[in-house]
Amino acid sequence: MRVQSPRQRHNQRVLVLAIAYAALLFPAVYLLSRHLVSGPIAYAIGVLPALPVVGFFVVLGAYLIEERDEYLRMLIVRQTLVATGVAMTAATIWGFLEGFELVSHLPAYAWPMVWIAGQGAGACANRVIERRAA
Amino acid sequence: MNNRLRILRGERGWSQQHLGELLSVSRQSVNAIETGRYDPSLPLAFSIAELFGLTIEEVFESPSRSIA
Numbered sequence: 001m002r003v004q005s006p007r008q009r010h011n012q013r014v015l016v017l018a019i020a021y022a023a024l025l026f027p028a029v030y031l032l033s034r035h036l037v038s039g040p041i042a043y044a045i046g047v048l049p050a051l052p053v054v055g056f057f058v059v060l061g062a063y064l065i066e067e068r069d070e071y072l073r074m075l076i077v078r079q080t081l082v083a084t085g086v087a088m089t090a091a092t093i094w095g096f097l098e099g100f101e102l103v104s105h106l107p108a109y110a111w112p113m114v115w116i117a118g119q120g121a122g123a124c125a126n127r128v129i130e131r132r133a134a
Numbered sequence: 135m136n137n138r139l140r141i142l143r144g145e146r147g148w149s150q151q152h153l154g155e156l157l158s159v160s161r162q163s164v165n166a167i168e169t170g171r172y173d174p175s176l177p178l179a180f181s182i183a184e185l186f187g188l189t190i191e192e193v194f195e196s197p198s199r200s201i202a
Contacts, residue, residue, distance in 0.1 A: 071163035071172050133171040 007072070010063035017059065021052035053112050078129075079122030086118035087111050136195040140168045142186050157181055 004012070028045050031037050037045055060080065067073045091111045097103040143153050143164075150164040157164070157178070166172035167182075174182065183190045 069159045069163055070175055070178060071166050072160055074172065130166070130171060133169070 006063055006066040006068070009066065010059060013059040013062075014056065017052040017055045020055070021049060024052065025049040050109070053109070053116075056112075056116060075126050075130075079119055079126055082122035082125045083115050083118030086121050087115035090114050135170055135173045135197055137167065137170070137193055139164070139182065139193060142188075142193065143168075156185060 028049050031045055032042060060076075064073060064076060067076065091114070094103060094106055098105060139153075143150070148156075150168070151161045154161045154164045159178070163172070167174055179190050179194060183193045186193065
């Protein structure tokens with residue numbers, strides 16, 4: 001059997017989490033928006049779509065531990081720093097604008113999504129930095 | 135950090151992929167070190183030097199000496 005690289009394992013885990021997110025989100029929205037469940041069960045169902053998102057953070061940490069290639073690890077750390085910067089900056093600016101009632105309310109779960117999208121920005125930053133240095 | 139990795143690899147006729155396999159790192163890592171985009175950790179620098187039967191100073195140019 002072919003041994004998977006840490007990167008391949010990470011990509012596979014992310015794919016599984018993305019599928020789990022979609023599989024849990026739609027039933028939760030269906031059940032809760034129609035008030036078909038209540039009480040503790042509603043809370044349990046409500047938290048289900050959050051778990052795969054939390055999983056994204058966990059598998060990233062696992063990947064950083066498992067990746068033995070220090071250069072690739074450095075790239076992922078830099079990518080994640082960019083993503084964190086993008087998400088925190090966006091959350092801070094939006095938070096103030098929302099506080100001054102200049103923009104509409106955004107649910108808090110938007111910011112992890114921005115962070116995940118920020119990983120793409122981080123990957124682009126890596127590409128630009130590495131190309132310039134070459 | 136300037137280094138002689140590309141020359142040493144070339145002398146042995148090794149590809150970046152092959153050198154990466156010998157060092158248990160990716161081809162991208164070898165490329166990044168060769169082009170000076172990435173300075174390896176001390177353990178990796180030792181591994182590289184030992185693979186070629188050289189000292190670290192014979193593979194990597196000291197940044198303080200290159201300034202002087």
